[in-house]
Amino acid sequence: MAKVNHNFSNDFCPQTLFLYGTKKEDGTPDFGLFCWFSYIHTEAEGGAHLGVMACIGEDKLTKDLVRKNGVFSANLVTEKLLPLADYYGTTSGRNTKDKMKFMPTVEQGKVLDVPTIAESPVTYELKVRKEIHLAEGSDLFICEICNVSVEETLLDKSVPFIDRLKKASPVITCGETTYESIDGRYFGKWGEPRKKLTEK
Numbered sequence: 001m002a003k004v005n006h007n008f009s010n011d012f013c014p015q016t017l018f019l020y021g022t023k024k025e026d027g028t029p030d031f032g033l034f035c036w037f038s039y040i041h042t043e044a045e046g047g048a049h050l051g052v053m054a055c056i057g058e059d060k061l062t063k064d065l066v067r068k069n070g071v072f073s074a075n076l077v078t079e080k081l082l083p084l085a086d087y088y089g090t091t092s093g094r095n096t097k098d099k100m101k102f103m104p105t106v107e108q109g110k111v112l113d114v115p116t117i118a119e120s121p122v123t124y125e126l127k128v129r130k131e132i133h134l135a136e137g138s139d140l141f142i143c144e145i146c147n148v149s150v151e152e153t154l155l156d157k158s159v160p161f162i163d164r165l166k167k168a169s170p171v172i173t174c175g176e177t178t179y180e181s182i183d184g185r186y187f188g189k190w191g192e193p194r195k196k197l198t199e200k
């Protein structure tokens with residue numbers, strides 16, 4: 001097997017997608033799409049346990065509100081949610097006053113004051129424990145998981161995990177700016193699935 005040097009990239013690190021939900025000053029929600037999200041073990045209320053790290057790039061409304069509120073939700077993106085998620089990921093909350101003209105069913109977090117998405121089968125409620133500045137326009141938020149809500153049927157351990165994962169139908173993205181299902185179906189490039197919404 002011959003290996004050749006390649007540009008630095010994350011092409012072979014598929015990531016599931018999450019919609020981060022934050023509350024604006026007037027109490028209404030903002031959602032943005034994120035994939036630089038993974039698990040860590042971290043300091044938390046009642047002793048260290050599973051947490052998450054979220055890398056937020058250049059300045060954006062989500063980053064402003066995560067800093068201001070110190071809390072946010074992360075909602076797993078499913079195939080059904082993809083058009084809306086793609087729209088949220090390609091529309092700036094700072095520059096688009098009516099970004100939230102398309103809305104999922106928004107619910108209040110169960111333990112934190114954060115907006116969550118009813119249609120998402122897995123929702124994390126997160127509290128920022130530490131912010132680490134990494135580079136120009138790149139900041140890492142180390143978060144405590146304060147609550148996880150999971151659609152009941154995904155917790156039925158009599159069903160093999162892989163089947164429950166397929167049922168959850170998360171969308172993944174790799175470095176090549178495309179969306180795929182976990183079983184390899186192609187859903188288009190970033191910026192394409194949203195056309196289903198706006199063409200309605």
Ligand SMILES: Cc1cc2nc3c(=O)[nH]c(=O)nc-3n(C[C@H](O)[C@H](O)[C@H](O)COP(=O)(O)O)c2cc1C
Pocket residue numbers: 017030031032033034035036037055056057058060061062063086088089090091092093094173190191
């Ligand atoms: C597939 C996809 C994944 C993204 N992942 C991230 C990410 O991990 N970190 C980040 O800072 N921005 C990411 N973005 C960009 C944000 O979603 C985008 O800046 C959006 O405008 C954020 O919403 P806001 O402007 O309301 O804060 C991603 C965009 C797409 C399309």
